[in-house]
Amino acid sequence: MDLYYKWKVYFTFYIRGDVLKNRLEELRKKHGINQEKLANDLGVSRQTIGSxxxxxxxxxxxxxxKIARYFGVNIEDVFIYEEIDYGKN
Amino acid sequence: MEKTKNTMKLVIGTALFVLGLVLIKVSKNSKDIMAVLPFIFIGVGSGLFGESVGNYFKHKDLLKNPQKARQEYIEEHDERNQALRNKAKAKTYNLFQYIFANILLGFGLMSVDLYIIIVLAMLYLFLTFANIYYINKLQKEM
Structure with missing residues (x-):
């Protein structure tokens, strides 16, 4: 059980990029703005928006x-945290 | 503030360069530290002079072009860029530890003078303790 827990923690961190999803591209396209403009308005680099x-x-x-306020939505509407429970499988 | 610092660099750089030239002329055929010192002065002086002149032209260019200045500020303070820089530094530190340990081992096996090994070991220890110090400092700050 201990090993299973360790593996779970390790794996959760390992695939951290997949756990937090976002609708940034969708919202940006809906508002009809490009990456450069969004980056400039938020005060970050264009590469950050791309990443x-x-x-x-x-x-x-x-x-x-900042991103949530920029689009006038709640933070949960932009960023979706999905908890993957490996124990169920 | 930045302007004063740059002017200081320019003045000190020029002064060191001129001092270096004068010292070469004065201390001809000397064999002690005076044989090397003028050239160190010229080197450091040229470095400071070049840096300050470069900064001056960069600043002038940025004043003319505020959009470019803003872009540069964003690139410098962008959180992803900062995270990247910090991660790169951390990786370099790990690499440095590995290389340093191997150099120490290599020098030990090559029977290099003991004082060189002791100095290197002290440096290694100093940097390791600096790492521990910063970890403790940051623990309190964040």
């Missing part, structure tokens, strides 16, 4: 709030 959309990078809580 966020690809799910390669998870933002800080401050940037997450």
């Amino acid at each position: 966020l959309e690809n799910g390669r990078y998870n933002p800080s809580i401050v940037l997450a709030f």
Whole structure:
């Protein structure tokens, strides 16, 4: 059981990029703005927006709030945290 | 503040360069530290002079182009870029520890003078303790 728990923690961290999903690209396209404009308005680099959309990078809580406020939605509407329970399988 | 610092660099750089040239002329055929010191002065002086002139032109360019200045500020303070830099530094530190330990081992096997090995070991210990110090400091800060 202990080993199973360790493996679970390890694996959760290992696939961390998959646990937090976001609707940033969808929202951005809905508002009809490009990555450059969004990056400039939020005060981050364009690469950061690209990485966020690809799910390669998870933002800080401050940037997450900035993004949510920018689109006028709740933080949970942009970022979706999915807890994967490996115990069920 | 930044401007004063740059002017200081320019003045000190030029002064060191001129001092170096004068010392070469004065201390001809000397064999002690004066044989090397003027060239160190010239090297450091040129470095400071070059850096300050470079900074001056960069600053002038950024004043003319505020959008570029903003972009540069964003690139510098972007949280992903900062995280990348920190991660790269951490990886470099790990690499450095590995390399340093191997150099110590290699020097030990090559029977290099003991004082060289002691100095290297002290440096290694100092940097390791600096790492522990910063971990403790950051534990309290965040």
